[in-house]
Amino acid sequence: MTQAMTEAEIRKNILEALAKVVPELEEQTLKSDKPVRDQLDMDSMDALNFMIGLHQTFEIEIPESAYAKLMTIDDCVRYVATAAANKGA
């Protein structure tokens, strides 16, 4: 699914995965460079479900050690883009 995906498409899919965990998410008010958990009042179960959503949407592996690096939407976009590139290579 990640083949030839543009950054905008990746971002859109990330937001969709997030909206499955936080249905009341309003895209306009979400700051993509600030921690998602604080902005949306997510708990650890929400955070894990979001990681599972990313894994399923993009078919990438996300080790537990990577969770801490995926704080913001921008972090997630970078991570997914890199993981997808590595997978394609």
Added chain:
Amino acid sequence: METGKVVQWLVQPGAQVRSGDVVAVVETHKGAIDVEIFLDGIIEDLVPLDVELKVGALLAHVRVAGELAATAQPATPLPHPNPAPSLVGAAVPTVAPTAPAPGSYVTKSSPAARKRARELGIDINAIGGSGINGAITVSDVERAAAAAASVPTPASPRRLHGFDPDQMRLAIATAMARSKREIPHYYLATTVDMRTALEWLHAYNKGSPITKRITTGVLLVKAAALALREVPELNGFWRDGRAVLSSEIHAGNAISIRGGGLIAPAIHNTDTLPLSTLMQALSELVRRARSGGLRSSEITDSTITFTSLGDRGVEAVFGVIYPPQLALVGFGSIVERAWAINGHVGVHPVVTITLAADHRASDGHCGALYLAAISRLLQTPEAL
């Protein structure tokens, strides 16, 4: 919760139903609840929509196989928030994640959007959502209100899923005031060394795909449920001047609702579930508690409540018992502390586990045994 009304039937009169099917959506002070049926048969005599009914009122009759319509059995009482003794154990355990019934997700909207819709007199089901996956946002509601401003009669608001924040506040206020008025609480706390448990958990998760990983919270819930087998005096209800213990352990898990309020739906037979199943059940419960779609048995069956505020950095939570339950267990944040073992100090992750219990039903000694049992069980995580 004293009254409720059916806002949607998910079956037609004469339809074949099976035990565990979700047949109706009932609106109560606790928000909308999916009502399950506990018989196999033909459903008929459905009560009309939007009629205020007392808790315990019949919603429909189910004719079981081989039975004539004339002797139809009453089957679906309005769910009661305080489980009657006959309900405990009678409910079908719904441990497996349950798919929402077709058509049960009519509206995807946030509590804030629903609240705004009610304030503005907008029918939230009548407007389109511009949010992600079609969810209705506050902005959508306000746009719809602006558009409707020229229309003389505002549509009556109807909410099918999710929680009405005001009603939920009222339900919490009623239950908590009753708790503090009637229940003589005693409180105990213990600090538990989590090093062994966390090392085991990290190793377990490292070898597992992301969908099979479990959280620390699941270990705590399992240990606290298992410990109730050793100290059953804390599991059950205070009813008619005495403790009525439950032979089954249905832990209610407090789940905060974004935008305010909380609900503590049950995971049936918590103590019997393998960690992976418990993880799945808990994750599913959190999802449904926040997006709508809890089942009536989950709302009514809890025999004890567990609450965790660790995610927000709180070290200890001294809970208020949810009446008529006998106890509430609180989990704090896992923090690193200097910890002495055999005269040697090291840095260990520790968690503070607390108990609030009803002194009419049990004494501090009993509570102490319970916390000690949880602490002991957490030292052998592989056996959980």
